[in-house]
Amino acid sequence: DVKVTQSSRYLVKRTGEKVFLECVQDMDHENMFWYRQDPGLGLRLIYFSYDVKMKEKGDIPEGYSVSREKKERFSLILESASTNQTSMYLCASSPPVNTIYFGEGSWLTVV
Amino acid sequence: AQSVAQPEDQVNVAEGNPLTVKCTYSVSGNPYLFWYVQYPNRGLQFLLKYITGDNLVKGSYGFEAEFNKSQTSFHLKKPSALVSDSALYFCAVNDYKLSFGAGTTVTVRA
Numbered sequence: 001d002v003k004v005t006q007s008s009r010y011l012v013k014r015t016g017e018k019v020f021l022e023c024v025q026d027m028d029h030e031n032m033f034w035y036r037q038d039p040g041l042g043l044r045l046i047y048f049s050y051d052v053k054m055k056e057k058g059d060i061p062e063g064y065s066v067s068r069e070k071k072e073r074f075s076l077i078l079e080s081a082s083t084n085q086t087s088m089y090l091c092a093s094s095p096p097v098n099t100i101y102f103g104e105g106s107w108l109t110v111v
Numbered sequence: 112a113q114s115v116a117q118p119e120d121q122v123n124v125a126e127g128n129p130l131t132v133k134c135t136y137s138v139s140g141n142p143y144l145f146w147y148v149q150y151p152n153r154g155l156q157f158l159l160k161y162i163t164g165d166n167l168v169k170g171s172y173g174f175e176a177e178f179n180k181s182q183t184s185f186h187l188k189k190p191s192a193l194v195s196d197s198a199l200y201f202c203a204v205n206d207y208k209l210s211f212g213a214g215t216t217v218t219v220r221a
Binding site: 004033040041042043045048058090092094097098099100101102103104105107 | 143145147152153154155156157160201203205206208209210211212213214
């Protein structure tokens with residue numbers, strides 16, 4: 001089975017803190033994604049990556065950055081957390097244009 | 112630009128009755144269409160996909176979906192719903208990235 005692991009399920013951070021959300025996949029997938037999910041807004045793509053050291057902006061990249069130094073790992077970085085970034089964050093991975101597999105999600109609360 | 116729409120925020124059915132969750136899509140080329148399910152406080156689980164071939168696609172947990180090119184639809188169906196099918200369902204289209212519908216909350220009452 002494909003496994004996408006998000007290191008933290010629940011986090012509480014203070015406004016202005018730098019936040020790292022880590023994601024690891026074990027299927028040697030080329031593509032990795034970060035989404036955020038908010039009630040009534042569905043899933044929105046923040047960033048995605050086709051390859052190591054490669055990244056592309058999704059629909060809502062503002063306030064976020066990403067890092068992909070190794071194929072299996074894709075990190076989401078909030079440079080200076082704000083309360084409007086309180087959300088559920090979902091990491092995913094896939095082969096090119098094929099089924100995307102999701103992690104269990106990380107609930108981030110910014111206070 | 113690719114997109115999907117789920118016209119119903121909520122679907123309520125009685126256990127044992129047929130379940131349908133609607134999805135329409137808009138893509139410029141051949142569509143790659145997916146259905147996912149999300150249980151409370153969990154990630155999304157893959158149910159089924161349409162890439163090419165038969166218009167009726169069978170997936171996990173007894174679900175199936177019918178691809179209709181003329182109506183640009185990809186409705187999810189289950190002949191006999193279970194209470195355990197109560198969850199949030201997402202339709203998605205994959206061109207080079209996956210774009211989701213807003214989701215449909217399904218409630219199956221005993």
